[in-house]
Amino acid sequence: MSSDLLDGKTAIVAGAAGGLGNAIARAFAGAGATVVLSDLPGDGLDAATAAIGGGASAFACDVTDESQVQALVQHAVETHGGLDSMVACAGVASVAPIVQMSLTEWRRVLAVDLDGVFLCTKHAGAAMAAAGGGTIINIASIKAFGGSPATAHYGAAKAGVVSLTKSAAIEMRPFNVRVNAICPGWVQTDMIASNRDALEALLPMTFDEYIGHIQGRLGEPAEIADIAVFLASERSRFSSGSAYVVDGGATASLV
Numbered sequence: 001m002s003s004d005l006l007d008g009k010t011a012i013v014a015g016a017a018g019g020l021g022n023a024i025a026r027a028f029a030g031a032g033a034t035v036v037l038s039d040l041p042g043d044g045l046d047a048a049t050a051a052i053g054g055g056a057s058a059f060a061c062d063v064t065d066e067s068q069v070q071a072l073v074q075h076a077v078e079t080h081g082g083l084d085s086m087v088a089c090a091g092v093a094s095v096a097p098i099v100q101m102s103l104t105e106w107r108r109v110l111a112v113d114l115d116g117v118f119l120c121t122k123h124a125g126a127a128m129a130a131a132g133g134g135t136i137i138n139i140a141s142i143k144a145f146g147g148s149p150a151t152a153h154y155g156a157a158k159a160g161v162v163s164l165t166k167s168a169a170i171e172m173r174p175f176n177v178r179v180n181a182i183c184p185g186w187v188q189t190d191m192i193a194s195n196r197d198a199l200e201a202l203l204p205m206t207f208d209e210y211i212g213h214i215q216g217r218l219g220e221p222a223e224i225a226d227i228a229v230f231l232a233s234e235r236s237r238f239s240s241g242s243a244y245v246v247d248g249g250a251t252a253s254l255v
Contacts, residue, residue: 005233007032010080012072014063014120015090017044019189020139023221024087024228029056031229036076038063039090063090063116066123073123082131085232086124088117089139093191095150095198106153113157114164121168125177133176135232138165140181142247149202158183162243169241178240180231185247186211187219215248 011028015021016037025048029035034055039045041060049058057079061072076083092112094105117138128134143155144162162181169179186192200207211218227246230236245251 003031005031005229005235006085009033009084009232010036010076010082011085011087011232012036012038012059012076012083012120012124013087013089014038014061014072014116015088015139017048019089019191020184020187020221020224021087021089022048023225024089025056026052027222027225027229028085028087028232029054031233033085033232034080036072036080038072063088063119064111066119069116069119070123073127077127077131083124083127083134085135085137086120086128087137087139087228087232088120090116091139091191093151093154093195095195095202096153097150098152101153109153110157110160113154114160117161118164121164121179125168125172125175125179128177129172129175134178135236136165136168136172136177136179137228137231138179138181140165140183140243142183142185142245142251144183144243145245145251150198165243166241173240178231178236180236180239180241181243182224182227182231183243183245183247184224185215185219185245185250187221187224189221192218214253215250217248219246219248 011033013025016025017039025035025037029052037049038059038061045058049056059075061068138161140161141158144158165181203210
C-alpha cells in the first residue's frame with residue numbers, strides 16, 4: 001500500500017491496542033495519517049502508541065460510554081484540527097450456546113460490538129458533516145451473513161453493524177461522508193486464540209482442519225488493514241454503504 005495515501009489526514013482507530021485495530025492503526029500511520037489510538041485504559045494502549053511513534057497519540061475510551069466517545073472525537077478535532085477517518089474496531093467475543101447464554105453476556109457483546117459502532121458513527125459523523133466530509137469504516141464480520149453455533153450474540157451484533165453502515169451511508173451522503181464496513185473472515189488475532197478451544201469443541205474436526213477447509217488459512221491482520229487504508233483514501237471515493245468481505249473465500253462456497 002502506498003505510503004502517501006493518507007498524507008495530511010487525521011484518523012481515530014477505536015480498539016487499537018491489539019488485534020485488527022492495532023494493525024489498522026499501524027497501516028494508517030504508514031500511509032501518512034496522524035493516528036489517534038483508542039482503547040480501554042490498561043489494555044496496552046500506551047505501548048501500542050509508542051510503537052507507532054511519530055505523531056500518534058493515545059486516548060483511553062470505553063466505546064459503550066457515549067460521553068467518552070464524544071470526548072474522543074472532540075480530542076481529535078481540537079488537537080489535530082479535524083477528523084478525516086474513524087475506524088470502529090473495538091470488539092469482544094465469547095462462545096456460548098443460546099440456551100446457556102446469560103442475558104448479561106448477550107448484552108455485553110452487543111454493547112461493545114454494536115452500540116460502540118453506533119456511537120463512533122454518530123459522533124464522528126456529526127464532526128465530519130460539520131467539517132465538510134470524511135470516511136467512517138466499521139469492522140463487521142462474515143458472521144453478519146450466516147449463523148454458526150455458540151456465537152449468536154456476536155453474529156447478531158455484526159449483522160447490525162452492516163445494516164447500520166448502510167443506513168448511515170444514505171444519511172451521510174449529502175454531507176460528503178462515506179460509510180463502509182469490512183467483514184473479515186477468520187483472522188489470526190488474540191480474540192481467535194482465546195476462543196479457539198471452545199470453538200474446536202463444537203466442530204467435527206480440529207480447528208486447523210476447519211480453517212483449511214473453509215478459507216485455506218487464517219488471514220493476517222495486515223491484510224484487513226490494507227482494505228481499511230483503501231477505504232479511508234481517495235481511491236475509494238465512489239464507495240459508500242458497502243460491506244467488503246475479506247475472507248479468503250470462506251463465504252464463496254456452500255459446502
